[in-house]
Amino acid sequence: MLIEIKNLLIEREQVSLMDLSRHFHVSETLMLSLLEQWNKKGRVQKIDTSGMCGSGCGSCDEAEESKIYYRWKPVAEKPIFTSAK
Numbered sequence: 001m002l003i004e005i006k007n008l009l010i011e012r013e014q015v016s017l018m019d020l021s022r023h024f025h026v027s028e029t030l031m032l033s034l035l036e037q038w039n040k041k042g043r044v045q046k047i048d049t050s051g052m053c054g055s056g057c058g059s060c061d062e063a064e065e066s067k068i069y070y071r072w073k074p075v076a077e078k079p080i081f082t083s084a085k
Contacts, residue, residue: 001034002034002037005020005024005034005038006038006043006072008020008023009071010072013071013072014047014069014070015069015070016067017035017067017068017069017070018067020035020070042073043072043073044071044073045071045073047071048068048069049068049069
């Protein structure tokens with residue numbers, strides 16, 4: 001299913017967590033686990049649209065419409081970790 005998720009993200013460019021779950025007939029919890037596997041490889045980007053109006057109050061209509069989206073990264077962008085000694 002990971003390859004199918006990759007292909008859908010490439011095809012649609014940006015897909016909500018809800019739409020991914022519905023498309024593959026799985027729970028959002030399971031979809032998050034699958035997306036995390038791609039995230040560890042630096043291949044997906046999470047886009048949170050909450051507070052997009054700029055005020056950050058969360059009371060406008062846009063806050064009700066906010067969703068979590070994912071997009072495929074064409075090149076892996078792994079986070080750089082520094083170890084504290």
